[in-house]
């Protein structure tokens with residue numbers, strides 16, 4: 248069955264000592280319901296009071312006995328009851344915490360007249376021992392101090408005391424190698440031993456404490472019970488810790504030597520705070536390894552130990568902030584549950600150099616082998632040896648890993664029941680890997696390995712990032728290439744489309760030309776056809792021929808163009824451009840230059856004289872409504888049969904060669920000559936477009952009133968002498984028009 252125990256907190260306010268101002272700012276209050284709390288004014292705002300409730304609060308009047316009887320003796324009972332009842336309680340830890348001069352040493356050690364928790368606890372253990380009947384009990388004591396983060400044995404002569412290494416066996420239990428463990432058989436024996444050890448502890452005078460502890464002191468009493476009937480040995484352990492107090496060097500007036508001690512003290516206490524904080528946060532990594540103090544107290548904080556934290560408080564305004572800090576630490580600590588946790592040791596190599604690497608399948612439980620050489624030399628490995636190492640009395644850690652399958656010797660732990668390890672193991676999440684083999688490594692090697700692993704990881708991540716960057720770059724280039732290809736494809740598609748369109752137009756044009764040419768071959772038939780067409784159809788057909796003629800003339804095919812213009816004239820014989828010159832010529836008017844707007848004349852002249860034809864530039868089109876108003880009044884009415892006209896192709900020219908200011912008399916003359924034989928309706932239809940090029944439908948004009956103004960040309964007269972009116976034109980002119 249898994250047990251979990253919260254760290255119990257007790258607060259103790261010491262009385263004012265000589266030289267201190269009486270300050271009743273910090274108070275202990277007890278409620279009727281049994282709850283008690285400490286109230287502390289905020290040093291920055293004394294009207295603000297902070298209250299800290301704890302189950303055990305002791306004011307200045309509380310005696311050493313009060314504290315021991317209420318909070319410590321029950322733990323002594325647990326040590327024994329746990330062992331006897333098989334509850335597997337291995338360790339009970341009591342530690343005093345507080346600022347320098349707050350009364351920690353007084354509480355733990357006390358004086359001759361006011362003995363503290365340590366002598367009282369040992370006495371209580373002996374008392375309980377005497378009550379045992381079935382078991383043979385033995386007690387052994389070890390006492391060490393952590394001075395500037397180094398461990399020293401306080402039970403050996405100070406001059407000979409070397410620094411002791413902190414180790415961890417394969418079961419994950421932390422111990423101090425070569426730490427002496429001295430059996431005691433009576434309280435008196437302990438007192439002598441303890442009195443001698445106290446003298447070895449590092450103490451110095453500061454401004455705040457005449458005998459200020461410069462180290463953390465841990466006294467451990469191992470209780471071993473042997474059952475002769477069952478040949479079984481059980482053990483329990485009591486750790487009693489007197490911590491050094493945090494120090495403000497300004498207040499303590501420390502010299503450089505004291506300041507170095509103070510720095511070490513403050514650092515280890517800071518790590519202790521970090522461990523408590525990490526435990527409260529449920530962090531996966533608890534920084535136990537960051538100081539020897541936390542490493543050795545690992546089992547008391549988050550381990551399987553039952554813990555009691557006594558917060559020592561000093562009255563007086565100058566300690567106010569430290570008091571608050573201590574109480575805050577206590578509040579955080581009381582939430583810690585002592586139970587197996589996964590801590591940083593699970594992620595780091597644990598074995599030590601003096602342990603041989605052994606590879607063996609995990610399920611097999613191996614017997615203890617290869618005891619630590621140094622431990623052996625000091626007589627460790629046997630629980631009841633007269634001077635055994637504290638390997639066995641070191642604070643066990645609730646390391647789940649390979650406790651059950653450990654092959655690493657635990658010399659001093661041989662008297663411990665293996666069941667607790669199995670019990671703790673059962674509480675470990677299955678995801679926690681169980682180590683099956685160990686490798687001997689020094690701390691330096693471990694650090695190097697970690698550094699190498701970190702470097703490898705950093706390199707791997709950098710490589711990964713670089714690969715991702717290259718991949719993104721390649722994808723970007725691919726996208727750009729695809730966009731470029733798409734853009735080119737679009738352009739090419741447009742070009743193809745345009746080429747296709749122009750080809751289509753060309754084909755269409757050629758087809759139409761062929762049709763027209765075919766019709767041209769049948770011109771004689773068309774002449775008769777003219778007579779049966781309506782005026783509108785005639786004009787449409789005429790326009791189509793004009794467009795075709797223009798197209799050919801522009802290509803230089805003048806002969807064909809000429810024929811087409813003549814054909815056009817057949818359909819629109821009254822067209823000014825087509826007939827004006829011939830009419831002039833017929834009347835014997837002054838001859839004009841061939842470079843006129845009459846294309847038939849111009850082309851005929853060019854063909855006859857073998858000259859190139861240069862068509863006159865097109866004139867800009869005038870606004871139709873203006874034209875209708877100012878120059879021409881049309882009167883038309885569509886009627887008759889609309890013969891399918893040849894599909895004329897507009898060349899875009901819109902000539903209006905009539906000017907209201909020019910040749911008004913001539914216009915009337917022409918009209919009288921050209922329109923005399925035609926009905927007004929047909930005449931209007933023919934006059935819709937004066938040059939026969941426009942395909943637009945002309946606006947309606949008033950019937951019978953047509954006004955056409957021929958242009959006056961400034962062409963030289965000589966050219967006209969060579970000109971002859973086209974035969975077709977003459978023929979068409981002689982032909983009477985008929986409205987259908």
Ligand SMILES: Nc1ncnc2c1ncn2[C@@H]1O[C@H](COP(=O)(O)OP(=O)(O)OP(=O)(O)O)[C@@H](O)[C@H]1O
Pocket residue numbers: 260261262264345346347348349350351352353354456458459460461490491492493559
């Ligand atoms: N409950 C108490 N009753 C009477 N005197 C006390 C009490 N607590 C502490 N004192 C006295 O206060 C002074 C400082 O106490 P102590 O040395 O125990 O403080 P500390 O917290 O251990 O200091 P440091 O951290 O510097 O070792 C001592 O002279 C001690 O006798």
